[in-house]
Every structure is written in structure tokens, then in C-alpha cells.
Amino acid sequence: MENPPVTDFATDWDHTDPAWVHDPYPIWDDLRQRCPVAHTDRYGGAWFPATHAGVSAVAQDTEHFTSRTVVLGNGRPLEDAPPAPIGVAPPITSDPPFHTIARRLILPAFAPGPVRALEPRVRELCRRLLDDLGDATEFDAATQYAQFIPPGVIVRMLGFPEADEDVFRDFIHVVLEGVNHPVEERIEEFAPIEAYITAQIEDHRAHPRDDLTSYLLGVEVGGQPLAPEHVFGTIILVLIAGIDTTWSAIGSALWHLASHPDDLARLREDPDLMPIAVEEFLRFYAPVTMARLVKRDVEFLGCPMREDDWVLLGFPAANRDPEVFPDADRFVIDRLENRHLAFGLGIHRCAGSNLARMEMRVALEEFLARFPRVELVDPEAVTWSQGQVRGPRRLPVRVVPA
Amino acid sequence: MKVTIDAARCQGHGRCFNLAPDVFGFDELGNGVVLVASPPDDRAERLARLAQVNCPEHAIDIEE
């Protein structure tokens, strides 16, 4: 289902509009100068702050904005929505005080120590994927490389069968790119994965082991085990939050390197620059946009926001704000001062950020070690996702001989 | 120089302990902690300042 074309992004924006999907940056630059909070009557009413200050103010304010749902769509989930399509996925869809508890539970699994321990397995996975490419001189760096890395990691963390990695990629596509499908259709799309995860949970309940799923089944809060919906919701969350996002981030970085030989050469010659470069990839190609619902009528950022209006939290737009970043629209591979918001801000800061950074760094290091020189086969053949996660979905590259 | 982290602001972005691992560490939740409140040399001081300007939550305070 296609929405009608946008007349003016300041008063009628739509993040699924082809112009926004293809190249949102000039649109956001224009909005920053003109608004800076854009409005639309679509989706039942929604706001879009285009500045770093506006995005920060909303992200930090859990009194006026709820995370009950973070994917902008046509419907509004009820206050006590059942775990319908990514309805209840704690902690991302929780507000304080429950959020604090749900978040604390999972943070230790994603802290720097456990993430470092995973690094050799991620490296091995990347090398295996590169081996699988054989002598190919042309291949798709998104669908034949980047796409397989995050599911491989998450499926291991959860202790699901490794052969099932591709089940998740397909499913996540459905959830994140189907924002315009009617709610009933989305519930239907969701059914097979729900059955799959339920079966995995039952298997872990019967045979506990050392993984995140067993941890969630065994952990207690105030002497009580987690509710089954909580365990289920958190598993769904790490699958969704961990896969499409990171795949997109790796893909965007590879797209950049394949189309900017100077930056590729710089990383080849100075591999120590990688952690700094990863932050600039995150700033410049921030893949994730979130949403909030307005809790009750409020005047915010000078706008008359009504209860149940959406606010689209454009972390990628905040990252291009010239008020905060000199030369904001230029990719500066050694940008040292880089207070970007790619992982959000405030109490919902991406719980997986240590993991995501490590995956990006290792994926790029291994790729460059194998293919020191690559270029795009055809810039026009590259396609980008629509929805709240942005990244290349087709990325044909050619290996260039030294 | 005296370095502190405001624990009420810190959300565990991890920029500090990645940029200045001699000055900052992390707790079991991944939130930042100060390891060395008075960095011993110019290099450590420079990295502490770099961590400060990269903290998304503005949680690092430095007294010169």
C-alpha cells in the first residue's frame, strides 16, 4: 500500500515517501531551517523534530512521552496491549518504573566483558562468510556478507540452533518494513515466528543451559521469575533490535568505503583509526529512528502536541545538525569530537551498543583484510530500506586488483 | 585535573572507557566509572578531555 505523495515535508511529512527513503538528508536540512519541528496528519498525527536539541529533549523526557510503542504505524496500541507485533518488548517498550527493572536485567549480558569474550567468534564468523565468497570478483556485500553477521551472533547468544539464522532475517524484514500494513495483517505475518520462539523457550525450560534464554528463564525479580510474556518479549526485542540495525550499519559503512576510495585507503594504511571511523559511520549513517507517543496534551518545543500523537525520534537527523557538528554533512573519518546519537539518548540508550560497535569493527577489519580495494558495480543498483531502520539492501561490489 | 562521572546521568554509552581506558572503566552493567581521578600525564589528561566532549549524556565533569 503506497501513501499519497508528500506535498510539503514541513506540514505533511511521511518517512515512507520515496524521496525520504532515497535521500532524507536534504529534507532534514530544509526542515531544520524552516521549522524545526515538522508535523503531519498522516498516521493519526505525528511530529518530527529535526534538530539535535529537539530530539534530545524528547528522548530525555519520559514524563510526557511514552515508549509503549516505538514503531510508528497507523494504529495505536492500547495501554495494556497484548504482545501483538512487537507490542510488549521490554525494556524498549516499557516506561519507568518497570523499564528500570527490565533494563537492569539484560545490561550485564551486553556489558563490555561478555562482549569482548564474543569477539573471536564474530571474527571467525566473518572469516567463514568471506571464505564462502571464494574467488568471486563481484558479490553483494549486503546480502552475502553484512546480513549474516548479526543473526549469527544473536542466535548464539540466545542459544537457538545456528542453522536457523535466516529465519530471523526474513522475519525482521516483515516487522520493520511493513509499517503500512494493516494491524491484522501484521499479526498474521508474525504468527510463525511466535510459534518458533515459543518452541525454543519450551526447549530451554526443559533443558537449561548457559545462554541468554536460560538466563531470562532463571532470573528472579523480587523472588519471582519473569512473566512468560516478559521472557518472550525480551527475546523478540534482542532479535529485532540486534539484527536489522547492525546489518544496516555494517552495510552503510561498506557502501561508503566502496564509493570513497580515499577513506578506504586511509583505513587500509591506518587500521588503528577504525574505532574513531566506526563512530563517524554511526553518526553519518545512523541506521535507527525511534518513535514515542505523547502521553497527554502538552505544549512542547513550541508545538501543540495532543495525547496519542506520534513523535518520530530522528537520531539520524540529530546527527546532521550543524549546531553540534561542524561540517555536519561531510563524512570526516577522523572526527575526534563526535557526540552522536546513533544509539539514542537517556534511559533507553541502546543496550546492545558495545556489541554493535564490536560487530562493526570486526566486520570491517576482516572485510578490508580480505578485500583491500572494492568499488560499487553500479551506484544505481544500490537500494535502501524504508521504515525506521535505514541501510543498503542491495550492495553489489567489485573487487579491484591492487 | 580531577575527573568525575555523574552516575545519575551516565547511561553506559561507553565512549569514555573506549577513548580513555587508562582513566575510565565500567561496572557490571556497563556504566562508566572513574579509575584514575587525577590522570598522571599529558596524554591521559588529553584523552580524559576527549572522553568528556564525546559523552552523549554530558555526564563527565573535569576540574582543571
Ligand code: HEM
Ligand atoms: C548499529 C547497531 C545498532 C543501533 C544503531 C541501535 C540503536 C538503538 C537505539 C537508537 C535505541 C534506543 C531506542 C529508544 O530510544 O527508544 C536502541 C535500543 C536498544 N537496542 Fe540497539 N541498536 C543497535 C544494535 C543493537 C544490538 C546488536 C542489540 C542487542 C543484541 C541491541 C539491543 C537494544 C536494546 C535491548 C534496546 C532497548 C534498550 C532500552 O529500552 O532500555 N541494539 N538501539
